[in-house]
Amino acid sequence: MPVLQLSGVNKVFSVGRFPTVRHLRVLNAVSLEIAEREVLGLVGESGSGKSTLAGVISRLSLHDAGEVRLEGALVPKRLSRRQELAYRRRVQLVFQDPYASLNPAKSIHHAVARPMAIHHLPDTSADLLESCGLSPAARYLQRRPFELSGGERQRAAIARALSVRPRLLLADEPTSMLDVSIRLDVMNLLADLREREGLSLLFITHDLAAARYLSDRVAVMYAGHLVEIGPAREVVERPLHPYTQLLRQAAPKPEQGLEAEHLAVAGEVPDLANLPPGCPFAPRCPKAQPTCREALPGFVQVAAGHQVRCVLYS
């Protein structure tokens, strides 16, 4: 049974005030599953809705339509305080910015031990820090965030998320604010945790190479739509959707020769308040056909477990 199932999840943000309210369709019929012990990479540019999706799964904001199932059970929109706490014990989130995600006025011990207290768990903060690579833990427990380096902070933030022993960990660009030389080891820590704790992981990133490195499967989002999902190597190395292809083209790949590919695409991500009726990528797509602008294509199964939302493959 998958740990998490989303089907047809929609989310609209209303921004601005009367009379200029704009309804941004940030998530549009997003359906996906995360299996037990699976790492699902979620790739997209800013504004693609990938962080909003993490927000919906972690219940920082509630979806407008669609279903969220955790361990097979439908999660209703309204939860009692007890149900809410039970959900939070299962699903946790690691934020992008380790400089903002730890309370500057509080010690690392507070960050890690307070969740344990809320959920009536024994205080195992020292062991937890050690297992997240903050060793010796005694050196870190009483420190405050500003006394830690960026990498150490992110490890502390991961430890906080793990303090309630969740089943599913959402990691929202956990390495993008970190220096290049320490990113890999934070990703390795996440990989370790999957092995050791049997965690499932939603790994959100804008970096195809990072997604390929860490994930079992990769899903690609564009303008609030899921456009492609499949095994990590297939999606990254042989992308099917023109948008995924564009992402791959745009990424620097020094290992594949020193001449960069020339991008032939122009334009920008569409306005989420005025999404085009068909495929959201059609206005920029070099392979767009007239039908692309009429209706949103459905998912096509191209290979085992590899689906793409594009008329080129139907």
Next chain:
Amino acid sequence: MKAALRSRWAQAGLVILAIFVLVAALAPVIAPYSPTNSSFSPLASPSLRHLLGTTQLGQDIFSQLVWGTRGTLEIGFLTGLFATALGVLVGIGGGYLGGPTDSVLNALTNVFLVIPGLPLIIITAAYITTKSQLPIILIISFTGWAWGARVLRSQTLSLRQREFILAARLVGESPLRIVVSEVLPNMLSLIAANFIGAAIYGILSAAGLQFIGLGNVNAVTWGTMLFWAQSQGALLSGAWLWILAPGAAIALVGTALGMLNFGIDELTNPRLRAGVKKLPKPVPAGTPEVGALLSLQEIEAGYQTAAGPLTAVRGVSLAVKPGEFLGIAGESGCGKSTLAFAALGLLRPPGAVYRGSSYLAGVDLLALTPAQRRPYLWRDASFVFQASMNALNPVIRVRDHVLDTARAHGLPPAEAIERATALLQQFEIPAHFLDAYSFQLSGGMKQRVVLALSLLLRPKLILMDEPTTALDVVVQRLIMQQIEWILGELGVSIVFITHDFSLLVEISDRIAIMYAGTVVEQGPAAEIYAHPLHPYTQGLIRSFPPMSGERQVLHGIPGHPPGLGEKLSGCPFFARCSARLEGVCDQAVPALLAQGDQHTVACHLYGQPPPVAAPTAVGEAR
């Protein structure tokens, strides 16, 4: 809070305030007479018996002043307390709860912000007949909380969206507990500032009220002293000290409180921190490299802090040839941005260049005064910033940026607009965006407008500091293509600074790798990528997971770079290096030595450690 008290303003304020508090506490000891004792001869001149003379009624003015300190500080303290409590409740409560509660509370705050305080106090006080101070204090508090509520609310709103608050919600923390234990500790300085502001307001308002005879005029405060002095014609009878002393005391207490607040302001907004010493010009060094367009010689630069100067760039020499693309890669804190600003003499206080020369076409920019330097800037070398998001003045149009630049360098306006239009077109921005403000442009457009501006005067060199960092991959690639066009078509030299080494390999002629304020390796791009020599460069290149090939476990570089102020006795990379030679690498700073034709590296693995007193000995804390 402790840090706030380190400010010199706060210390001065605190000392003055402490004296007044002491006087208030020890009033019975300090005051020679009872403030109401009217047995002395009226309107006596100052003397040893009556330091400030006596009143019309024969009371000792000095004793009144001392006792008045008590009454006045009491009013200030209580008003501060009540107004702050109201402000905290309304501001933080509304800000955190949000929704309709917040809308109502916010409307209320706006109303009280605009309703004129003193007239309302006067009117209300006029209805009050009791002789107690308390109603007056309450009324003043009631008119004085709104500003605090507004500030606290906006701070709460911004904190509420901060990730550590979201994280607390995520682990199931209750709203009340989030406000009390997560939000409040981060607002203490703001609340303190609010308290101090309200106290000043309370003292001044109460004094004004008492001056016109409202409230209890028989209480002894500085305000009532002024009331009696005025109503009994102190000035006309020459008893000017009777007026001067209490008023000056009010102003002094207010100033002390204001200084305290100023110290807190400096703490919460580091930009306000003053005390920037003017530095002498940096000591020139070296001579320009032959054939180089820009030649940096032994640049040492950093930041002056209260704890002493920090060194961010520890002696960097680099050269750029005409038409060349030099990539500089390094991680946060390696000094690459400081170097870029230092090179053009644009480092602003507290940043400072301590030593070195920057020869641009033979002229040492660092030896010039700002006014002498201005003609070279932009005409010979332009500068594209990391945050082009904010590089455009938000209140003037793109066109005005073009015209201002042209005017400063004597380019006729018509020609400037013509050039700008052509450049914008080249960067795929329609000409009508000349009349746009920066908020009307998307991130990628802003960056392209800045690129167009950078070419306006046809410079020989463009410095680019992380020009694509905040942008998405696709936009980043498009900008890189534009930069390639600039390089290829216009033959401009480019210095491109980035944390993303992978971006440099494809476009650079040469790459320099910076670590902890030094250049550790430089050479032709292809060679650096294919045969990196320095262990740091090797580790950096391995840190990028590939897009193809078998997946395997990779490792980054353990540890983190030394801090800006750290004193280095050996190689700055020593602590993180897997190939370090104990007893060698930690003993001497490696010099940048040639390895082959154009490749240089600063590593003891590739040569003998230089003598200790080498001219390039860097890393000394200054």
Next chain:
Amino acid sequence: MRYLLQRVAILLITGWAALTINFLIPRLMPGNPVETMIAKFQGRISTTAIHALELQFGLHSHQGWWLQYLDYWRNILTGHLGVSVTYYPQSVGSVLAQSVPWTVGLVGLSTVIAFLAGTLIGIRSAWRRGRLGADLSVPVALFLNSTPYFWFALILLYAFAFLLSWFPLSGGAASSGSPQGLAYLGSLAYHGTLPLLTLVITSLGGWLLTMRNNMLSTVSEDYVAFAQARGLPEGQVMYRYAARNAILPSFTAFAMAIGFVISGTLLTEIVFSYPGVGFILYQAVTSLDYPLMQAIFLFISLAVLAANFIADLVYILVDPRAREGR
């Protein structure tokens, strides 16, 4: 446009709230204002006047508060503000009408001068920070900012009117001989200089500090660095790039500042016996002339609202983002 609508909405809500507070105060306060007044004036008020007062303050009235509130609004909208007790039988409206021009002139002129001077010094003090002259402006401004207006007025009065006799001890213009034309203006200046000076000097500190802080924040903005990188002249960078942006928050601070200035003006007028609203308010307070007090509060509230609205309009003119409704 949206910004403007928003400001108008706030203006209306605030105006309504201020007037309602004005209505509520005499009804919520303990005691009976009319009786207090009758006691004080010992038969010098006619019974009709007493009856009018009782109506105005809702005493012995069988009307519910709601009807009284409607009456209150009807009176305001038709300009019936009651009869002054101090200046009996003048109506409150006509007393106010005589004093308003004095105060508006004083507040207007001193606010403009103090704003311009304080802002200018603040700009330069921030730009040249680190030098003694520039940094010294801070404690001086803090001192001025916490100087009680009326006390400073007393000091000026003592020094320049009493000791040196350069200026008159009281009044707003020469009363005898009622001079015409230039001579009248001269007389205005002769009487107005000290009050104006008091207000300008004591309120200048606030503008200075506000501007200095804003300016220091703005100076480290990227667009200022970018302007310097383009080799623009120093003055242009300071004024057109830094100050032009730093001044924007000053307009938001206006709401509070104008309230302080008006408060200061009231007290200053009392010291100089300057025939403005403050002086009248003082008379009203000392003689418990509640109708007059109420009318004055009404006037001041509306004046502050108007001043704020003007500040909002100026803000729209200087910030393109406000124009575009961002």
